[in-house]
Amino acid sequence: MKFKLPNPGLEDRILSYEQLDSLEEKEAGDRPKWDNKTQYMLTCVGFCVGLGNVWRFPYLCQSHGGGAFMIPFLILLVLEGIPLLHLEFAIGQRIRRGGLGVWSAIHPYLTGIGIASMCVSLTISLYYNTIIAWILWYFFNSFQDPLPWSQCPMNANSTGIVSECERSSPVDYFWYRETLNITPNIEDDGGLQWWILLCHICAWSVLYICIIRGIETTGKAVYVTSTLPYVVLTIFLIRGLTLKGSLNGVKFLFTPDVTELAKPSTWLDAGAQVFYSFSLAFGGLISFSSYNSVHNNCEQDAVIISIINGFTSVYAATVIYTIIGFRATERFDNCLSGNILALLNMFELPEGYITDSNYDQVVQRLNETSPEIIQQLDLPTCNLRTFLSEGVEGTGLAFIVFTEAITKMPLSPLWSVLFFIMLFCLGLSSMFGNIEGVVVPLQDLKVFPKSWPKEAITGVTCMFCCLVGLIFLQGSGNYWLSLFDTYGGSIPLLVVAFCEMFSVVYIYGIDRFNDDIEFMIGYKPNFFWQASWRVISPLIMLVILVFYFITKVSENILYKAWDPESDNFPTLEEKLYPSWIYVIIFILAGISALAVPLVAVWKCVMTKKRDKLHINNIADQIQINDEIKKIPA
Amino acid sequence: MFLFRATLAFAMRTADGQNYNVSNVLVCDETPRVSFWFVVTSPLNSTLLVERRQVEEAVRKSRNRINSAFLLTDNTLEFLGIPPTLAAPAPPSSPPWLIVFGVVMGAVGAGIVLVLGTSVMQRRRQKKKEQTGFEEGEEESRAERNGAASDSVYNLSFSDNDRLTQM
Numbered sequence: 001m002k003f004k005l006p007n008p009g010l011e012d013r014i015l016s017y018e019q020l021d022s023l024e025e026k027e028a029g030d031r032p033k034w035d036n037k038t039q040y041m042l043t044c045v046g047f048c049v050g051l052g053n054v055w056r057f058p059y060l061c062q063s064h065g066g067g068a069f070m071i072p073f074l075i076l077l078v079l080e081g082i083p084l085l086h087l088e089f090a091i092g093q094r095i096r097r098g099g100l101g102v103w104s105a106i107h108p109y110l111t112g113i114g115i116a117s118m119c120v121s122l123t124i125s126l127y128y129n130t131i132i133a134w135i136l137w138y139f140f141n142s143f144q145d146p147l148p149w150s151q152c153p154m155n156a157n158s159t160g161i162v163s164e165c166e167r168s169s170p171v172d173y174f175w176y177r178e179t180l181n182i183t184p185n186i187e188d189d190g191g192l193q194w195w196i197l198l199c200h201i202c203a204w205s206v207l208y209i210c211i212i213r214g215i216e217t218t219g220k221a222v223y224v225t226s227t228l229p230y231v232v233l234t235i236f237l238i239r240g241l242t243l244k245g246s247l248n249g250v251k252f253l254f255t256p257d258v259t260e261l262a263k264p265s266t267w268l269d270a271g272a273q274v275f276y277s278f279s280l281a282f283g284g285l286i287s288f289s290s291y292n293s294v295h296n297n298c299e300q301d302a303v304i305i306s307i308i309n310g311f312t313s314v315y316a317a318t319v320i321y322t323i324i325g326f327r328a329t330e331r332f333d334n335c336l337s338g339n340i341l342a343l344l345n346m347f348e349l350p351e352g353y354i355t356d357s358n359y360d361q362v363v364q365r366l367n368e369t370s371p372e373i374i375q376q377l378d379l380p381t382c383n384l385r386t387f388l389s390e391g392v393e394g395t396g397l398a399f400i401v402f403t404e405a406i407t408k409m410p411l412s413p414l415w416s417v418l419f420f421i422m423l424f425c426l427g428l429s430s431m432f433g434n435i436e437g438v439v440v441p442l443q444d445l446k447v448f449p450k451s452w453p454k455e456a457i458t459g460v461t462c463m464f465c466c467l468v469g470l471i472f473l474q475g476s477g478n479y480w481l482s483l484f485d486t487y488g489g490s491i492p493l494l495v496v497a498f499c500e501m502f503s504v505v506y507i508y509g510i511d512r513f514n515d516d517i518e519f520m521i522g523y524k525p526n527f528f529w530q531a532s533w534r535v536i537s538p539l540i541m542l543v544i545l546v547f548y549f550i551t552k553v554s555e556n557i558l559y560k561a562w563d564p565e566s567d568n569f570p571t572l573e574e575k576l577y578p579s580w581i582y583v584i585i586f587i588l589a590g591i592s593a594l595a596v597p598l599v600a601v602w603k604c605v606m607t608k609k610r611d612k613l614h615i616n617n618i619a620d621q622i623q624i625n626d627e628i629k630k631i632p633a
Numbered sequence: 634m635f636l637f638r639a640t641l642a643f644a645m646r647t648a649d650g651q652n653y654n655v656s657n658v659l660v661c662d663e664t665p666r667v668s669f670w671f672v673v674t675s676p677l678n679s680t681l682l683v684e685r686r687q688v689e690e691a692v693r694k695s696r697n698r699i700n701s702a703f704l705l706t707d708n709t710l711e712f713l714g715i716p717p718t719l720a721a722p723a724p725p726s727s728p729p730w731l732i733v734f735g736v737v738m739g740a741v742g743a744g745i746v747l748v749l750g751t752s753v754m755q756r757r758r759q760k761k762k763e764q765t766g767f768e769e770g771e772e773e774s775r776a777e778r779n780g781a782a783s784d785s786v787y788n789l790s791f792s793d794n795d796r797l798t799q800m
Contacts, residue, residue: 140730140737198734205741212748348664455752 005507013105014095017519020294031096032215033291039219041301043288046226046429047279048309051131051398054426057277058317058324059393060269062253065260070314072261072270077310080540081274083532084497086302086525088280091504092289093298094516098440099283102290106508108607112599113503114441116496117283119592121437123488124282125465127481128434129207130472131395132427133200135420137179138399140199142416149174150407168570171404176562179399183475184563185575186483190475197473204466207428211435211458215291218432225425225432230312232422233319236415240322243409245332249325250318252388264547271544276489277309281496284433287440297521299529320397327405328387335382342377395478398423435461479559483577487585491552492592494545499596501538510534557585634660638671640702641692645673645683648691652676689715 015023034040061069095102099121100114141148152165152173160166165173176182183190210221240246260266279285289298333356340354347366354362367374392401406415439461442448448457472481504513510533518524560572638658645653653676663669673683692699692715700710 136734136737137730140733143733144729195730198738202734202738202741205738205745209741209744209748212745213752217748344666345668348666348668350665350667453752453756455749 004509004511007107007507007509010106010508010512020096020519024294031291033293034215035219037296039215039222040288040292041305042222042226043215043218043429043432044285044301044305045308046222047284047288047433048277048305049226049229049312049426050277050279050430051423051426052273052277053309053313054316054320054423055394055397057273057313058253058320059397060273061317062321062389064263064266064269065257066252067254067256068258068260069266069270072267073274073313074310076267076271076274076540077306079532080271080537081278081280081309082302082306083529083537084275084280084501085278085285085306086299086529087501087504087533088285089289089298089302090513090517090520091508092286093292093294093296093520096290096294098287098290098444099437100441100444102286103503104444106503109600109603110499110503110507111603112596113496113499114283114444115599116492116499116592116595117281118438118441119595120489120492120496121282121284121434122465123484123588123592125431125434125438126469127472127484127488128427128431129203129465130200130469130477130481132207132424132431133196133203133473134179134395134399135423135427136199136203137196138403139417139420139424142413142420145413147403147407147412147416148178149403150412164564167564169404171400171407172570174403175395175399180478181475182478182562184565185561186476186479186559186581187578188476192470192473193475193477196477197470200469200473201466204462204469207431207435208459208462210428211432211439211462212455214439214454214458215288215436218436222429222432225429228425229422232418233316235418237315237319237322239409239415240319240326243322243326245329246322246325248329248384249321249323249388252325252385253317253321268544268547268551271540272490272548275494275497275541275544277313278306279430279433281493281500282433283437283441287436288433295520295522299517299521299525320402323402323405325388327401327408328384328390330405330408331387332382332384335380339379339382342379346373346377438465479561482559483581483585484588487552488588488592491545491549491589494541494548495593495596498538498541498545501533501541505533505538557582636702640699641671641673644691644695644699645688648694649687 061073091102095105097105099117100111103110103112103114149171152161152170154160155162162173164177168176179196181190181193209217210225211218292298336356336359340359343349343354343363343366344351363374363379390401402419403416406412406419409415435458439458442461443457448460471477474480504510510530513533514524514530557577558574559577561575563569563573566573635655638655638660641658642653642655645651645657653673657674657676657679658671659674660669660671673688675681675683692712696707696715700706703710
């Protein structure tokens with residue numbers, strides 16, 4: 001594996017070991033630094049642990065065979081997540097530049113990688129904060145008893161409840177109508193919703209005050225935002241375990257179904273989840289790592305953070321499923337008692353004749369004696385497994401399923417406030433990394449004049465993102481958000497990660513990288529790292545990228561819409577995107593991914609032009625010199 | 634059963650004004666489910682049945698009383714064909730979420746102003762220090778040059794504290 005691409009001039013672009021040591025001793029340089037190691041670790045943990053750990057992993061776990069999903073998840077965590085994380089930490093610490101500076105230092109043609117990761121960070125920052133705005137809206141609304149999503153509001157002349165709410169459920173109505181005020185399809189934009197606009201401005205203001213001076217302020221904010229979720233998760237675990245039916249949920253989550261391991265989609269989803277969960281290829285981690293001291297043990301950090309991330313995913317899944325188990329049991333009990341009541345009323349039987357335990361026998365007996373009446377009643381079948389496997393992920397889990405479960409617990413406002421504070425902290429700490437991945441490359445690209453203070457730069461970035469984010473506050477905002485999420489944040493990241501690995505191993509040189517790590521932490525990385533960086537991880541990335549691309553391109557591009565006029569309301573209706581959306585999808589996914597080769601080609605052309613000019617000048621100079629020499633003294 | 638008939642007679646009295654008695658309420662077709670049919674006869678003429686609508690109205694009016702007589706609720710005591718009227722939820726005067734929003738936004742706004750203010754002050758202080766530091770630096774280098782020019786020992790007895798000769 002001695003394959004290495006030629007890379008002249010590398011020594012000139014990066015600091016040598018002596019320079020690094022002297023920088024370290026003098027504590028010179030205008031680069032910001034972490035106050036202590038804890039801040040650095042908490043910031044990285046906060047960036048990696050985000051909303052995906054809470055609402056994507058439990059869904060994947062449950063839908064891909066429960067406990068058996070842990071196996072591909074852990075295997076891919078070790079083979080894909082940890083090596084990539086270590087690579088990003090090490091390269092950031094060595095070259096001591098931000099997400100863009102690192103790649104342009106390794107080779108000027110690779111600036112495209114930095115630009116691509118900046119574009120992806122920007123795309124994701126735009127919509128991620130809208131989710132935080134929704135969380136804030138629910139948080140603000142949690143300070144009342146009864147919670148507003150626990151009952152349907154009355155209609156205009158107080159004769160009954162609103163029809164849309166009656167046909168679906170109070171939580172659905174609150175989410176789709178009172179929060180989003182969603183339109184039936186993506187073309188109707190429905191205007192700006194002022195209440196969400198206020199929450200949006202609030203979310204960006206809170207973010208601004210936390211990142212106003214870069215890691216100086218972020219480092220202090222993470223003491224709260226990274227630790228509070230764990231506290232709240234523990235509180236919910238204790239509360240959840242004391243609820244009826246919670247163990248049903250946990251058992252359902254972890255019951256292994258080993259046949260799922262044979263399906264490739266399980267492994268693909270596990271790989272994608274590991275990758276996105278670690279927030280790799282955003283440029284934020286490289287940036288954070290570059291503020292460390294040179295001899296910081298990045299290998300240890302990578303392993304610790306990976307373990308914490310994996311543990312948090314499993315822990316959050318357990319907590320979520322205790323609550324989901326409670327909700328499913330509650331629904332099952334309601335369904336059963338509704339059926340029992342109908343039967344008792346119909347057959348004029350005394351109270352207590354039919355109980356939960358003899359329900360099936362009695363129904364069977366009644367079916368034999370008087371089947372027409374049973375047919376007429378049209379009793380819904382109550383199956384606990386069906387309720388448990390109403391697998392919901394994403395915003396549906398947090399804002400519909402979980403909020404419904406909360407309304408059934410005693411002291412609902414308290415649990416609601418705690419839950420939304422936890423989601424807020426999870427989202428905010430991830431936003432720190434996203435914004436870092438946007439602001440630092442902008443500084444490297446010298447977009448802002450040097451005289452501007454850091455506060456102004458972060459302020460302008462936040463203002464810009466706030467204004468562009470107004471798209472997501474319209475009636476159709478939720479559709480736009482899922483569009484951005486599906487296409488803007490998936491394929492470009494995979495491309496960037498693959499290019500990162502390839503560049504470090506084959507363009508920077510794995511030998512030089514090994515020497516760097518030996519210089520920084522004192523010993524060479526062992527065989528596991530060598531094998532994974534050179535072969536295993538790039539291969540896994542490539543496979544995931546290809547399969548992801550194929551599945552995304554070949555499937556029909558549909559979106560799920562909330563349409564009160566549709567036939568099977570309240571189920572979401574699948575609609576086709578209009579044709580102009582394909583342009584937008586291409587812009588989102590294509591421009592970031594194509595930035596890598598396009599910028600390389602552009603830089604190549606520029607360099608050739610400059611070299612030609614330079615050579616011409618030298619030739620002229622030599623000619624002039626010769627002519628001067630020829631003049632007789 | 635007696636309690637039910639008495640309560641219903643009371644309800645009819647309240648709605649109608651006439652003197653209904655327990656004997657005016659007739660019950661039939663009891664089932665083990667504790668459900669039955671009942672009819673109310675007029676106190677004036679025991680063969681004349683009171684209209685359904687009037688009975689419904691009476692029950693509606695005194696529903697609460699009937700429920701509490703049996704310690705039951707609208708969910709556990711059902712009159713077929715007489716749906717319970719729902720209590721309209723009182724809308725709060727100002728939406729409570731705006732209050733919390735105001736509090737949070739105010740705190741964040743104050744924080745931003747504070748941080749920006751301190752950084753502006755810091756910058757001004759640094760600029761001042763740079764200016765005075767620059768002048769001091771010049772003075773010191775001048776003094777060193779003067780001191781280095783003479784090789785002799787500096788006699789402290791005749792020195793005064795400022796090293797520069799005053800004009």
